[in-house]
Amino acid sequence: MKTKHLIDLESLSVSELMEVIELANRIKDDPKAYSEVCKGKILATLFYEPSTRTQMSFKTAMLRLGGSIIGFDNPQNSSVSKGESLKDTITVVGGYADIIAIRHYKEGAAKAASLYSAAPVINAGDGGHLHPTQTLTDIVTLYNEKGTLDNMCIGLCGDLKNGRTVHSLIKTMSHFKGNSFVLISTPELGVPQYIKDIMNASGCRYTEVSSLNEAMPMLDVLYMTRIQRERFKSYEDYERQKGVFVLDREKLRLAKRDMKILHPLPRVDEIAEEVDYDDRAKYFIQTVYGMYARMALIMKMLENADRKPMPRQSDTHQAKCNNPNCISCSEEYLPRLFKPLGGDMLLCKYCDGRNLI
Ligand code: NCD
Numbered sequence: 373m374k375t376k377h378l379i380d381l382e383s384l385s386v387s388e389l390m391e392v393i394e395l396a397n398r399i400k401d402d403p404k405a406y407s408e409v410c411k412g413k414i415l416a417t418l419f420y421e422p423s424t425r426t427q428m429s430f431k432t433a434m435l436r437l438g439g440s441i442i443g444f445d446n447p448q449n450s451s452v453s454k455g456e457s458l459k460d461t462i463t464v465v466g467g468y469a470d471i472i473a474i475r476h477y478k479e480g481a482a483k484a485a486s487l488y489s490a491a492p493v494i495n496a497g498d499g500g501h502l503h504p505t506q507t508l509t510d511i512v513t514l515y516n517e518k519g520t521l522d523n524m525c526i527g528l529c530g531d532l533k534n535g536r537t538v539h540s541l542i543k544t545m546s547h548f549k550g551n552s553f554v555l556i557s558t559p560e561l562g563v564p565q566y567i568k569d570i571m572n573a574s575g576c577r578y579t580e581v582s583s584l585n586e587a588m589p590m591l592d593v594l595y596m597t598r599i600q601r602e603r604f605k606s607y608e609d610y611e612r613q614k615g616v617f618v619l620d621r622e623k624l625r626l627a628k629r630d631m632k633i634l635h636p637l638p639r640v641d642e643i644a645e646e647v648d649y650d651d652r653a654k655y656f657i658q659t660v661y662g663m664y665a666r667m668a669l670i671m672k673m674l675e676n677a678d679r680k681p682m683p684r685q686s687d688t689h690q691a692k693c694n695n696p697n698c699i700s701c702s703e704e705y706l707p708r709l710f711k712p713l714g715g716d717m718l719l720c721k722y723c724d725g726r727n728l729i
Contacts, residue, residue, distance in 0.1 A: 373672045377486040377493045381504040381544045389511065389544070395668035396512045396661070403436065409671060410439030416469035417443035418461070419496070420452065420476040425637060425659050426496050426505065430473045433666035442469060458703050459488045466490040466681070471673060473505075477602075478699040480722025484706050490679045494669070499697050500534040500603050501723055506636050507540040508669060509662030514593065516661065517632050517654050523550035527587045529617050530556075530597035530642055532563045534604075537636040538597055539567050546570060552577040554587045558616055561599070566724050584617050588626035594619070596635045596642050596655075620644040627652065634658055685709065691718055695725035 373391075375383040384392070399406050415434040419427050423445070431441045443465075444450045452461060458481060465472060466489035474485050475496040482495030497503045515521055526545060532538050532555055542563065545551045553571065555563055555578060562580060571578050581587050588594075596619055604610040618641060619633070635643060635655040647653050688707035693700050700706045700722050709721035718727045 373675065376673075376677060377482075377489075378504055378669065378673065379483045379486055379493070379495045380502055381507055381540060386547055389508075392508060392665070392668045392672055393512050393515050395671065396508075396664040397516070399667050400661075400664045406437055406667065406671070408438040410434060410437035410674065413437075413439040413470045413674060414468065415439055415441050415443075415670065416465045416472045416491075417441065417445070417496070418465060418472060418474045419443070419445040420447045420474075420481070421497065423475055423496070425662065426473075426475065426503075429509075429659065429663040429666050430494075430496065430505075430670075433663050433670055436663070437667055437670060439470075439670075457705065458484055458699070459705060462488045462493075463681075471670060471677070476699070478702060479695065479697050479725075480699040480720070483722050484699045484703060487682050487685060487706070490681045492673045492677045494673070497536055498699075499536070499723075500600065501536050502540045502543075503536040503636070504540050505666060505669065506537040506662070507544050508665040509658060510537070510541050510595070510634060510636070511544060512661040512665040513634060513654060513658045514632070517657075518592065518630075521545070521548040521551075524592040525552050525554065525590050526593045526595065527554040527556055527591040528595045528597070529584060529587075529619075531561045531599045531603075531613070532557045532597070533561045534600035535597040538563065538595070541595065542567055543570055546574040546576045554578070554591065555580045556582070556584055556587050556617065558582065558613060561613060564724075566719075566726065584619065584623055585626060588623060589628070591627065591631050594627070594631060594633050596633065596639075598635075598638060598640050598642060615641060618642055618644060619647055621646050621650070624650060624652070689718070691727055691729060693720040693723060693725055694727050695720065695723050698723040698725055 462485045473494045473496045479499035479501035481498045486493040601610045633653045685707040710718035716729045
């Protein structure tokens with residue numbers, strides 16, 4: 373694997389992704405053979421936001437590879453509560469651990485961490501932006517349960533605006549052959565423009581619909597998501613959106629017999645409990661694939677990790693990102709990094725936000 377840090381799955385080629393999937397499957401088939409491959413190595417999990425699956429599957433993955441774990445899951449118990457910057461925390465932890473998984477409520481936080489870490493950094497979710505290791509989990513699940521990652525009609529339903537798992541999954545699946553997307557949401561919770569731009573650039577067909585019933589018969593995969601309450605400005609705004617899309621047995625009657633239902637979990641009320649007993653429901657086995665996916669990823673990333681921190685970024689820009697959820701707006705020391713999009717547009721390299729100069 374050429375990339376040192378995993379901030380976005382875009383840094384892996386399709387063949388590198390397939391290598392990770394195949395390694396995950398080899399580990400799944402013979403876990404004993406891998407039980408000591410990370411002996412002496414330490415994973416740090418830095419979770420600034422709540423997590424059950426991602427955090428525990430990272431920890432279990434490292435323990436099952438024979439390595440050790442350190443970290444925090446409540447920043448209030450760390451020096452973050454005393455006002456320590458992300459840069460200082462990461463610089464220190466990068467000196468203790470061999471690899472770091474970080475989850476943060478700010479978009480672009482993992483990218484920011486990667487600028488200061490001697491150890492490889494894995495993005496375990498950055499605000500409403502991206503969640504690449506959930507996508508690895510999703511594609512290991514699809515590869516095993518559908519037998520392919522090509523030519524599928526993928527429905528994504530729920531909070532497509534704030535759901536970072538949705539953004540990462542669309543980005544990755546648009547690199548495989550012949551996939552199309554059906555985006556099922558209210559008009560307020562549709563995918564961000566930059567995700568539409570990616571689908572357009574890769575030539576993937578997509579449609580936006582507001583009814584699960586309408587979408588159901590065409591889908592090979594249905595990816596349900598939770599309305600992301602913590603990303604709403606007010607509880608009233610959230611109340612207006614919750615409970616709009618609920619998958620139940622009745623709706624499933626319209627689906628193909630071999631459609632697969634995925635969900636990154638946690639579920640709130642968007643999948644009725646009765647669906648758990650349908651053999652198309654794959655969201656619990658998905659969590660197990662996630663552990664193997666993370667074992668494979670940790671192994672690959674440790675293979676050729678150097679201990680060199682990135683050189684100081686010199687291309688800091690005059691402009692300031694206009695996304696209030698972007699890490700570059702709260703950690704003021706960060707270099708302002710933009711990619712010109714042509715005309716007056718700049719793309720923030722932390723959060724993918726579009727900025728008018
Ligand atoms: C997701 C997340 O944190 O983005 N959960 C997860 O990592 N499995 C989805 C969610 O919280 O809704």
